[in-house]
Amino acid sequence: MTTSDRAAAGEPPAPRNPTAPTTPHIEIDSLAAGYEGQRVLDVDRLSIRRGEFLSILGPSGCGKTTLLNSLAGFVRPTGGRITLDGVDLTDVPTHRRGLGLVFQNYALFPHMTVADNVAYGLKVRRVERAERDERVTEALRLVGLEQYAGRRPRQLSGGQQQRVAVARALATRPAVLLLDEPLSNLDAKLRREMRVELRELQQRLGITMVFVTHDQEEAMSLSDRIAVMNGGRVEQLGSPTEVYRTPATRFVAEFIGAANILEGVGAADGSLVVGGARLDSGLASLRDGVPVTLAVRPERVVVAPAGDAGKETDTDATAGPDAFPGASARRGSGIVGYRAFTGEAWQAQIVVAEGVAINARTAQEPPAVGAPVSFGWAPDDVIRLGDLPEDAPLLRKPAA
Structure with missing residues (x-):
């Protein structure tokens, strides 16, 4: 019994063995694409596994939507x-690829009911x-919108419209579901809720999903x-x-x-x-006089008062013995140049020297x-x- 058959019969999906070997579903080899003679996509190799949720993440203009x-x-x-399951799709028309699509603007027909929108691809x-x-009933049941079948898109909330778009794609029983930033038009609270629903649906169906987003x-x-x-x-x-x-x-470290990002010259004693x-x-493996690039996440930076404000506070000022718990140790000092409360944590920027700053995020x-x-960290x-080439310019200030 297939996953769709089980869902239609009201049965739970067949259990998935998390330890079983994963098999390729989509294979991309040496893929290049561009517009007006300008190449914007150059993917050497990308293998998408059967039944996985793969996100394509990157900034605007990176080629993710083109992919x-x-x-x-x-x-x-x-x-x-x-290739899809070994079959070359490169020259196959869109409507014959067997893929489901969910667009950023949902692309619902305003004059049609929810049921008619979901049925469109089947017609x-x-x-x-x-x-x-x-199939329409099954798809609407999967996204929890059976009772809205007779409504029109304008009578639905943004989250409900997004679910109609997903139901329309699922009704065709696609081999793979492609989603192009489908949550970007929702407010922050609804976006978080829809993430949970979308992930739960993907895991329940065991369908391969490819999800494009710029939101890390x-x-x-x-x-x-x-x-x-x-x-x-x-x-x-x-x-x-x-x-x-x-x-x-370095790009991945900064983007996510x-x-x-600490670009500097190392010393045998671990200083930079x-x-x-x-x-x-904090590293013992730096080579004396050799340029190196290190990265430290803001939430791993521990910040503590430098001590009695009446005492001299230079770069050798020390915090109290309990300031850096666990394996953390003091790495340097400076002054607070900026701080802000974000609701979940405090963000702070510590100015260490002219043009040199460390960003921290702490409770x-x-x-x-x-x-x-x-x-410290x-x-x-x-x-x-x-390691950097010896003639590489050194970054003086990490991105905020």
């Missing part, structure tokens, strides 16, 4: 190929009326794996934990989580000279702007992004 449109058949590649495929009605929180919370794109290429492919904790490139400041990196309220502080919190 999705190439999968859908809206953009004809200038090179390479796309185009000339599915018989009885089966069409059955969205990608991190929804995905089995994330493909981080930049300049038309896939910079890193991995689980949310992998791309966050072990970014493959806004890491402090960044601009006009000397920091204790504890930091000292006031202008106050001297010390900061554990050695395990340092991400090594590689």
Whole structure:
């Protein structure tokens, strides 16, 4: 019994074995695409597993939508190929690829009822009326909108319209569901709720979903794996934990989580000279005099008062013995140049030297702007992004 048959019969989906080997569903090889002679996509290889939720994440203009449109058949590649279960789709028209599509603006017909919108793709495929009605009922049941079948889109909330768009795509029983930033038009609260619903639906059906987004929180919370794109290429492919904790490139480190990027010259004692400041990196493996790039996530930076404000507070000022718990240790000091409460945490920027700053995110309220502080992190919190060429310019200030 297929997943769709089980859903129609009111039965739970067949259990999925999380330890079973994952098999490729979509294979992308040497895919290139562009517009008006300008290449905007250059993906060497990307394998999408059967039944996984893959997010394609990146900033505007990175090629993520072009990649999705190439999968859908809206953009004809200038090179390479796309296969689905071993079948070459590169030259197959969109309507014959067997893929479901959910657009950013949902593309619902305002003059049609919810049921008619969901049935539209089935009518185009000339599915018989009885089966069409059955599939529409099934799709609306899956997204919890059976009672809204007779309404029109303008009578629905944004979240309900989004679910109608998903139901319309699911009604065709696609091999893969492609979603182009479908949550971007929703408010923050509804967007968080829809993430949960979409992920639960994907896991219940076991369908392969490819989700395009520029929102890193969205990608991190929804995905089995994330493909981080930049300049038309896939910079890193991995689980949310992998791309966050072990970014493959500086771009990934900065784009996901806004890491402090420390470019400087190392010393054998573990110190790092960044601009006009000397920091204790916490690493024992730095080579003396060799440029190196390190990254530290803001939430891993511990901030503490530098001590009695009446005492001299230079770069050697120390915090109290309990300021840096666990494996954390003092790495440097400075003054608070900026701080803000975001509701979930405090953000602070610590000015270490002219043009050198460290960003921190902490649950504890930091000292006031202008106050001297010390900061630290554990050695395990340092991400090594590689050594720099000896003539590379040194970044003096990490991105806020």
